Amino acid sequence: MSPPPPTEGFRPPPYPYDRLRELQALADGHPGGCVDLSIGTPYDPPPELVVRALAESGAERGYPPSIGTPAFREAASRWLARRLGVDLSADLLAACVGTKEFVAGLPHWLRLRDPGRDTVLYPAVAYPSYAMGATLAGARAVAVPVDDRFRLDLSAVDPADAERALCLWANTPGNPAGGLDDLGAVAEWGRARGVPVFSDECYVEFTWDGPPRTILEHGTDGVVAVHSLSKRSNLAGARAGFYGGDAGLVGYLSELRKHAGFMVPGPVQAAAVAAWDDDAHVERQRSRYRDRLERFRVILAAAFDVEVAMPGGGFYLWAAAPGGDAWAFARRLAVEGGALVSPGEFYGAQGSGHIRVALVQPEARLALVAERLGVA
Ligand SMILES: Cc1ncc(COP(=O)(O)O)c(C=O)c1O
16 A cells, blocks of 8 residues: 655744844844844833742642632732723633733634634734634634724625634734724624634733723623733733633633643742732833833934834834835844844734834833934
């Protein structure tokens, strides 16, 4: 018998930020080194009370509950009520190990539940893990166009794609462009078509245009909100988030995740309780990000004549590259300013004429970029 024909296995594509090595080396050549504004990783410290809770929890010994300790879930529920004005019982939310693993794993789990569907809908200009999650599940990633304010244009979704959809992702405020969706309309669209809506709201407390918004304001039926402590509390290294909303979806996902062994470490869960319960540090962080966004808008205008709007939310500037050449603009910033930024194609083909600047670095580092560019 002849052997079966070889099949083409999955080969992970280059990780987007690994593609910046050459530009990083150019920026590194400046005295004072590269000012890294590429990855949205926090540089500011987490609050001291949170670090203390992490060190002193005594929770190292036993396995932590996969769904989250009662204290974790109740703190998250209190936070939703206090900051976002929604009542969600602690039973309707569960912990995740930061949210990236949840975003990237979700299509696979939804497919196991509903094998007749095979499509993930996500914003055309977006965090790359929505599409990667579909790929990792062997599903189709179908981008939903966004309008000129970077909001989902759901009228453009082909009804045949909606019928096959495992889920629709929304992201408000959006990474990379800071758009703010009408989450009521998004929830309604999903309900009318039986498409579960997952709303990634990890930048919610960095909303600049109006009050923070969550899809949970529009009920829980068919929708799940996803939240993270990475940005809110500068805890990206600890890995803690949660998802909450529709009872059937949260129940299914939390049971599955128990079997798969997803667990936020016990000390991190204890630290998370302290973080969800404190707002003073978030107010300080809000003012840092706001100041830096304003500061870098001025730098881009003065050095390159590039005008960028203040985003609706988030801590990124999404700037149109002169001549539409994002790689060339990123190179100029590296060579002339010693700053590393992300070309927009990392966030989808529709973003390819822009760059994303993550305002994660302190004022002194932004001042250094301004000085190098001769616009201090
Ligand atoms: C839109 C969006 N969702 C989710 C994440 C993942 O964050 P974490 O896994 O740290 O919770 C990020 C991180 O940059 C993000 O920008």
